[in-house]
Amino acid sequence: MEMLTVGQVAETFGVTVRTLHHYDEIGLLSPSERTRAGYRLYTSEDLERLATIVTYRRLDLPLDEVAALLRGDGSTLEHLRRQRDAVMTKVEELHGLVDAIDRALEREMNDKPATREDLKEIFGDGFKDEYQAEAQERWGETDAWKQSAGRTKNYTVADWEKVKAEAAANNDAFVAALKAGLSADSTEAMDAAEAARVHIETWFYDLSHDFHRNLADMYVADPRFTKTYEDIQPGLAVYVRDAIHANADRHSR
Numbered sequence: 001m002e003m004l005t006v007g008q009v010a011e012t013f014g015v016t017v018r019t020l021h022h023y024d025e026i027g028l029l030s031p032s033e034r035t036r037a038g039y040r041l042y043t044s045e046d047l048e049r050l051a052t053i054v055t056y057r058r059l060d061l062p063l064d065e066v067a068a069l070l071r072g073d074g075s076t077l078e079h080l081r082r083q084r085d086a087v088m089t090k091v092e093e094l095h096g097l098v099d100a101i102d103r104a105l106e107r108e109m110n111d112k113p114a115t116r117e118d119l120k121e122i123f124g125d126g127f128k129d130e131y132q133a134e135a136q137e138r139w140g141e142t143d144a145w146k147q148s149a150g151r152t153k154n155y156t157v158a159d160w161e162k163v164k165a166e167a168a169a170n171n172d173a174f175v176a177a178l179k180a181g182l183s184a185d186s187t188e189a190m191d192a193a194e195a196a197r198v199h200i201e202t203w204f205y206d207l208s209h210d211f212h213r214n215l216a217d218m219y220v221a222d223p224r225f226t227k228t229y230e231d232i233q234p235g236l237a238v239y240v241r242d243a244i245h246a247n248a249d250r251h252s253r
Contacts, residue, residue: 003033003041013050028067029053055083059090113154147205163203170196174240175233184242185249193240193247209248216244 010017023029029049031040042050049070056066069082155163173192182188193212200215201207207215219225220241229237 003043004047005035005039005041006031009042009047009050013047013054015050015054023050023053026063026067028063028070052083056086059086061086113156144205144207144211151204163199166199166203167196170199171229171232171236174236174243177243178233178236178239184239185246189239189243190247190250193243194251196240196244197247209251212244213248216241 004012006017006020009015010020020029024031029046032043032046033041035041052070053066056069057063061069069086072078072082170192173195174189177186177188177192180188197207197209197212200212219229219237226237229240
């Protein structure tokens with residue numbers, strides 16, 4: 001390999017002339033040859049040593065540690081092994097840093113109210129802008145709507161995921177009772193209805209048993225609600241309606 005001057009090395013390897021002079025002054029890397037005119041030249045061995053130094057410096061190792069590493073076994077194989085060990089140590093540190101950043105991001109995101117896009121991602125077709133607009137137009141002036149809006153405005157993604165999980169668990173309880181052949185006024189079906197009522201009251205608005213009856217009637221009267229339940233289990237919409245009515249009757253005695 002052709003020998004290079006200080007300026008040529010600096011240009012080729014992206015190291016400043018000042019840095020090369022500093023390495024020379026501290027004995028870390030000195031050009032091994034000179035031209036007839038006295039200009040110092042770096043040999044191929046010098047450049048290999050420079051490559052090792054650059055690798056260590058990219059790992060943020062201080063110069064005294066770099067010098068100590070270079071004073072060890074002078075074989076290329078041993079240098080490469082030490083370089084690999086240093087790189088792997090840095091990789092582990094970076095993985096740890098990435099994990100810490102991810103945890104910080106998760107905390108930050110979980111502390112922020114969910115966006116409409118978040119809700120669309122969580123609920124899919126169950127959350128559509130036209131449904132929300134229609135609901136607000138129909139019930140926007142009611143106390144229940146205002147109470148629900150006040151509660152949910154600061155719900156995070158984690159909160160909405162809990163809402164979805166609890167609702168799914170309630171539906172599973174209805175389905176289990178229906179598949180077991182239990183009547184809608186069975187204890188199991190009425191308990192599922194009560195859990196559904198408490199779910200709404202906990203997360204959205206105060207819900208009396210009489211008001212719950214009205215919601216249950218809508219599950220059958222509105223084809224969109226009916227389809228939601230029928231897609232889960234045929235016959236579920238009427239079963240849920242009847243179970244809610246039975247539960248309301250139970251609590252009115």
